[in-house]
Every structure is written in C-alpha cells, then in structure tokens.
Amino acid sequence: MKKKCAVLFVILAFMLAACGQNAGHTGHGQDGDTMIVTSFYPMYIFTSNIASGIEGVRVVNMTEPQTGCLHDYQLVPADLKTLEKADIFVINGAGLESFLEKVLSQLPDLTVIEAAEGIDLLKDENGEENPHIWVSISGAIQEVKNITEGLIAADPANEDSYRKNSEKYVEKLEALKQNMHEALKDIKTRDIVTFHEAFPYFAHEFGLNIVSVIQREPGSEPSAGELAETIRIINDAQVKVLFTEPQYSPRAAESIAAQTGARIYVLDPVVTGPKEADLDSYERTMQENLKVLIEALK
Ligand SMILES: [Zn+2]
Numbered sequence: 001m002k003k004k005c006a007v008l009f010v011i012l013a014f015m016l017a018a019c020g021q022n023a024g025h026t027g028h029g030q031d032g033d034t035m036i037v038t039s040f041y042p043m044y045i046f047t048s049n050i051a052s053g054i055e056g057v058r059v060v061n062m063t064e065p066q067t068g069c070l071h072d073y074q075l076v077p078a079d080l081k082t083l084e085k086a087d088i089f090v091i092n093g094a095g096l097e098s099f100l101e102k103v104l105s106q107l108p109d110l111t112v113i114e115a116a117e118g119i120d121l122l123k124d125e126n127g128e129e130n131p132h133i134w135v136s137i138s139g140a141i142q143e144v145k146n147i148t149e150g151l152i153a154a155d156p157a158n159e160d161s162y163r164k165n166s167e168k169y170v171e172k173l174e175a176l177k178q179n180m181h182e183a184l185k186d187i188k189t190r191d192i193v194t195f196h197e198a199f200p201y202f203a204h205e206f207g208l209n210i211v212s213v214i215q216r217e218p219g220s221e222p223s224a225g226e227l228a229e230t231i232r233i234i235n236d237a238q239v240k241v242l243f244t245e246p247q248y249s250p251r252a253a254e255s256i257a258a259q260t261g262a263r264i265y266v267l268d269p270v271v272t273g274p275k276e277a278d279l280d281s282y283e284r285t286m287q288e289n290l291k292v293l294i295e296a297l298k
Contacts, residue, residue: 033058034155037086039097040070042134042270043115045282046144047090049169050151052279054161060086068247068271069132069198072219075099083107088154090147092116096131113150115143122200135269136201137177140282141170176283180206180290187297191237193230193262195245195253198269206293211237214244214252222252234260241296243267265296 034057038044044061051057062082063070070092083089083103091097093114104112119142121129133139148166152159184206192199192208196215203210212233215222222230233239234256242262244253250264257264270285278284 032056034087034158035060035085036088036090036151037062037082039063039089039091040067040271041065041273041277042140042282043090043092043147045270045273045277045279046115046134046140046147046169047151048277049279050144050148050162050166051158052165054158054165057155057158062089065275065277066272069196069219069269070097070099073097073099075102080106083110086110088113088151090115090150092131092134092143094119094121094129094131094133111150111154113147113154115146117146119143119146122204124197124200130197130200132198132269133201135198136205137173137180137286138205139201141173141177144170144173172280172283176286177205180286183290183294184297187294189240189297191239192241192243192297193234193239193256194243194267195248198245198271199243199267202269208297211239214242214256215248227252227256231256231259234262241265243292243296245269247272263296265292267292 036047036051036057036059038047038059038061040063041061044059044065048059051059060082062079063073067073084107088111089103090113091100094116104110116131116133119133119139121131121133123129134143144166148162151162155162190207190209191211192203193212193214194210195213197213199210202208212230214230216226234242239260240262242253242257242264244250244264244266246266246268253264256262267289268285270282273281273285
C-alpha cells in the first residue's frame, strides 16, 4: 500500500512539474528562453550571427556539425527531442531537408522559417531545383535576410537586436563578396568539375562554368557508367581541375584524375565545421575557398 502511494506521488509530481513548465510561456525552451533550432551547419552559423548576444535567445543545431548536406538525412529520436523543445526551427528549405514532412506532421505548432523562401532557384538539366543557395555569397545574404525577417515575425520583442546583428553580418558578407569578385576577375580557367551539385550558385556568382559533376545522385557513389561519362566530358572539354569536397571520399575524383590528368583541389560548400563554431566560420571557409580557386584557376 505504502509503495503504491509513493508511485502515485511520483506520477503526480511529474504531472505538476510538466504543467508548471508550460504555464505562462508560449514556447518550450527551458527557463522561458526562446529556443531556436537550426537544421544543419550553415543555417546554424547564419542564425547564430543574427541572434548573437540576445538575452534569453538560444540557438541549437539539430544535427551534428559534421553531418553535411541533409539530402538523405533520416531523423533520429534525439532530433525529435531537440525539436520538441524548439520554439522556432530554421531550415534551408528548397527541398534540402528531406525529413521535413515527417517533422511538420509530428510538431504542428512549431514555427518553421525557410531561408530559401522567395529566392529564385537554379534548376539542373532535369528541371530539378537546386537547394545549395548559401554556397554563393549573394545567396547567403538573401538567406540571412529571410531568416532575420522570420525571427522578427516569430519573436517581435527582440526585433531591434535581430535587425542590428543582421545588418552587421550582411555588411561583412557584402565585403567578402566584393573581395572575392576582385580576386577572381582575372582568372584564366573558368571550366571546372565539382563533386556534388553544391556549387551552381557559387559558379554563377563568380563566372565559373561547371562542366560536369562527379556525384550525380547526392549521397551515393557514382556508378561505373557515370564515372566513364564524367571522364569523357573532362577529356572532351579539356578540363584541368577537379574540385572535391572535404565532406566526401576523394576516391572517385582520384580515379577520374588518374585517367584525365586533371588536378584535384578541395572546395568546401560550408556544410560542416567544428562543434563550437565561430561566428565568422562562413567567411573564413570562403576565404580558404578563394585561396584554392586562385591557386587552381590562375
Ligand atoms: Zn548538397
């Protein structure tokens, strides 16, 4: 009998605690904080900049910082746990987060901000829209502005801070863009091959021509036929440089290089980084990309 009472008491205490947590607070963040969850690394960097230093606002990345692009991502229970605490979920959108439908059906009250909203999307030869907007600096700026407007709409009390942070960040990105345009305007080689479909926006911005892509289907190794096709295109167009990505195995690129004489360089689509990412991680990675491009295309 005594035991039963104790169990009942524990259950009651739990229920009371649960009630107390939700009372007087619109979201689910701890201690009344506004909890912003981001889908993956670049969204985390952008949102962290916009929400930087604002009291009571927390930014948490749902996926591990080494996850990379979320083309084939499957939600794990820990992700749902993170999302349950979220007031706002910042995603890239444009079809990148394949798990999204499942999330939205399970968490109907979650405010979702889509960074890609309203942005003109590039399409591949099959008419499929390309979601890698953030890889061009102009795209990153547009996404930062979209996230900013979304955060202001969801959390108007912090409008001034979001806006001030955002303007400061956009200024830095504009300077970066200017600097890269200046540095790349005289390069000799414009034809390149990239690893996956991450670079069309970047190439568009800086006047590069992506002749072929090594990994046609995101997340899967190219087939022997696809490899042969890429090798044929590279030989025909006399492409001199292949860009792999640090997030993927260089094996396919190495085999292509061996059969074409093209040189391999590493270009980073800013989809991974350290756990404690610095606010200027995007700019720093792009500066590294710039160095590589100048070396590869001079
Ligand atoms: Zn991708």
